[in-house]
Amino acid sequence: MQTKRRIAGKKGSGNWLRPPIWGLPSSVVKIPAPLSAAASYCHLRGLALEAAGGQIREMSDVMIETVDLHRSYRIGSKSIEVLHGVDLGIRRGERVFLCGPSGAGKTTLLYTLAGLERPERGLVRIDGVDLYALGRQEQARFRNRKIGYVFQNFHLLPELTALENVAVPGAISGVDSTEAAMKALERVGLGERADHLPAELSGGEQQRVAIARAIVNEPKVLFADEPTGNLDSINSGQIMTMLLELAIEHSMTLVVVTHDAALAELGDRRLVIRDGAIH
């Protein structure tokens, strides 16, 4: 998939820091003390090793795992190493925010985790499956079924209605998902706008259509790359709250890139990417 990669992000104002998510029971919205990425990784490796000893249930707690991920880009004669041996472990159902300065490699990492950009070295396992060991078609099927992706600038097809856009992942897998698409649109509050073209929707509404499309196949993992980067603070708050609520409702593992440090506190854990590594 060709995607325009350089998008100027706009920082949210952070005004909406008491979003409705806090209205959920505290047993649902748990924010454990942040673990360092390294400590968490060691912990998850520990669980995996224990699993090898017979405790299979614990092994399944790891939803996203990377081992020694490397990715670099060549510009002319110069090579920039963007991911420099990233080791990462994210638990099933965990809601993680990924932060870091512009150009640090957040999009590159997200693309790599989602199967959209092959690393030069290293492993990505999603739900125990080595993503880049799959054949092309198998990988596309796996992505379609298990992974949802929300892009910063929506990536809706301009000639299709909101409903048709949301039905695209179903169509790709050969299923008529009109009913599921309508349900997803209703869930994001756009049931009334099903027949509208993207150009007839506001930025916040377009992003909600993009979220509906990302969840229509009920993925286990949802990635969102600066989903509020092009939105004002009210819409940013609504979108971020919606993503967190959806993750809880559908028991999805959520990884969201944001520039906004305050926003990042809303997740279970905050990861920072700098100098090609997770801190």
Ligand SMILES: Nc1ncnc2c1ncn2[C@@H]1O[C@H](COP(=O)(O)OP(=O)(O)O)[C@@H](O)[C@H]1O
């Ligand atoms: N297709 C590409 N070709 C060359 N360089 C790229 C490409 N994509 C990204 N880069 C470079 O890789 C670095 C990380 O980019 P990116 O992952 O988009 O950063 P972020 O999302 O953190 O802003 C930047 O220096 C960027 O210029």
Ligand SMILES: [Mg+2]
């Ligand atoms: Mg980016």
